[in-house]
Amino acid sequence: ETGVTQTPRHLVMGMTNKKSLKCEQHLGHNAMYWYKQSAKKPLELMFVYSLEERVENNSVPSRFSPECPNSSHLFLHLHTLQPEDSALYLCASSQSPTGSGNIQYFGAGTRLSVL
Amino acid sequence: QKEVEQDPGPLSVPEGAIVSLNCTYSNSAFQYFMWYRQYSRKGPELLMYTYSSGNKEDGRFTAQVDKSSKYISLFIRDSQPSDSATYLCAMITMWNYGGSQGNLIFGKGTKLSVKP
Numbered sequence: 198e199t200g201v202t203q204t205p206r207h208l209v210m211g212m213t214n215k216k217s218l219k220c221e222q223h224l225g226h227n228a229m230y231w232y233k234q235s236a237k238k239p240l241e242l243m244f245v246y247s248l249e250e251r252v253e254n255n256s257v258p259s260r261f262s263p264e265c266p267n268s269s270h271l272f273l274h275l276h277t278l279q280p281e282d283s284a285l286y287l288c289a290s291s292q293s294p295t296g297s298g299n300i301q302y303f304g305a306g307t308r309l310s311v312l
Numbered sequence: 313q314k315e316v317e318q319d320p321g322p323l324s325v326p327e328g329a330i331v332s333l334n335c336t337y338s339n340s341a342f343q344y345f346m347w348y349r350q351y352s353r354k355g356p357e358l359l360m361y362t363y364s365s366g367n368k369e370d371g372r373f374t375a376q377v378d379k380s381s382k383y384i385s386l387f388i389r390d391s392q393p394s395d396s397a398t399y400l401c402a403m404i405t406m407w408n409y410g411g412s413q414g415n416l417i418f419g420k421g422t423k424l425s426v427k428p
Contacts, residue, residue: 201355203355237320238420239418239419239420239421240356240400240418242415242416245415253415285353287355287356289355294415296343296344296404297343297344297363297404299344299404299415299416300344300346300358300361300404300416301358301416302358303348303355303356303357303358304355305354305355306353306354306355308353
């Protein structure tokens with residue numbers, strides 16, 4: 198198993214659908230992250246979890262709802278998305294969310310298309 | 313001024329060339345500096361990281377940090393077509409500096425193409 202695994206790799210959904218993205222890390226890390234990557238834009242940090250508690254939420258619309266049931270798993274629940282939400286969604290993990298422990302390792306991403 | 317500036321390119325070089333990729337930054341509290349490589353439609357892969365100033369070498373890759381100039385570089389020697397990717401620099405402050413809690417701040421990435 199690679200360090201950080203994301204499923205599905207590709208997702209197409211309508212604006213009224215509900216879907217979830219899954220992330221699993223096998224690195225023994227304590228912090229997990231969701232990022233959004235749109236074309237020609239820098240990575241946008243969405244959520245940070247440390248020891249299963251959300252420590253940061255960067256003004257993300259409520260149609261994105263994260264869940265971290267344990268330190269190895271992270272979900273991003275999606276509902277009533279907009280076409281502009283189409284992007285590559287990346288999960289990452291690190292030892293901790295601060296200082297030298299915040300060197301992050303990424304999954305391959307989920308390519309989301311909202312029709 | 314943005315915290316981290318990186319020329320998006322694209323940068324095109326012939327196979328075997330030495331490639332120089334650079335980032336500048338404005339926050340003197342950055343202490344850890346990373347380079348990630350991202351192939352098309354894949355997640356970023358950590359290439360190297362350095363702490364504070366100095367050089368670090370790993371095979372064909374050399375990372376350099378000049379804190380006095382707030383400038384970091386990644387050099388790729390004997391570049392190969394397989395090096396074609398987007399390269400992102402990233403930096404971390406220490407704990408709780410300016411309320412950032414040591415967040416990882418990314419540059420926009422430089423797209424590199426190595427032609428056979």
